[in-house]
């Protein structure tokens with residue numbers, strides 16, 4: 137256990153039982169949920185991978201709806217440019233560069249102290265996916281890249297676990313429910329990373345309303361799944377896309393798996409096997425992530441060592457180091473995000489020089 141997982145919440149006033157019934161009363165009144173559905177929600181366990189814009193919005197909706205147990209996995213920290221759309225964060229989180237998973241868990245605890253939220257400050261990779269995602273009823277995609285989505289798809293299909301794909305970029309939002317053995321999976325629809333979706337928020341910008349649209353649809357599908365199960369007739373069986381700026385929208389049937397699909401047909405889980413996963417990856421925003429091996433770091437000692445070489449600042453969760461035009465953010469497990477370059481060799485050399493190879 138790292139200190140991140142052990143973070144203890146300050147004592148909070150908790151609501152008595154009758155207030156809990158009151159809390160969900162408007163949702164219980166809704167016939168699709170009812171008292172029985174509310175109990176199912178409170179017993180449900182979901183994992184949200186990625187807690188940026190869509191992940192924040194999905195986590196917020198499901199937490200307010202009373203989903204009893206939630207794990208939030210995110211590798212990143214809060215920055216000022218996130219605040220336009222990442223609804224669980226505020227200026228103080230950005231000023232402290234708090235990891236998004238930690239900041240999200242704190243925000244949720246402030247509006248619903250009756251559910252369990254477990255933050256995990258980690259990059260989801262083949263070697264940790266089992267320990268991070270095992271045992272959850274439903275997996276939700278809040279990531280910003282196809283590499284991680286294919287990994288989630290491989291894992292979900294191999295374990296027969298439902299998951300919901302959600303993405304938003306520019307004014308465009310898209311979502312798909314994947315129920316393995318029943319519907320098409322992500323690889324059925326996109327055998328390879330789709331060309332049109334390689335745009336990112338860094339290149340195309342993003343409207344917060346596109347985020348909230350896709351998060352609302354995905355969260356509602358999640359409620360249907362958790363209350364009605366995978367055979368629930370109202371579950372959407374299409375790839376739904378909507379452009380909130382042009383009003384164009386489309387649905388492609390995803391009701392049946394595609395024959396010959398690598399993942400759900402041939403059960404060839406190349407992303408889970410980790411063959412295509414480098415240890416150094418570009419992660420948007422003119423930055424490179426290094427996660428070559430686990431090496432627990434002592435931030436106080438690292439802070440002292442780096443002082444003569446640039447500007448250093450740290451808290452319990454991240455250490456930031458500025459030198460020339462580069463900004464290196466270190467996490468307690470030794471992972472680093474180096475901003476100011478897209479050249480992996482430059483990033484690797486900075487890391488080797490100041491953290492160690």
Ligand SMILES: [Zn+2]
Pocket residue numbers: 320321322323324325393394397398399400401
């Ligand atoms: Zn498939």
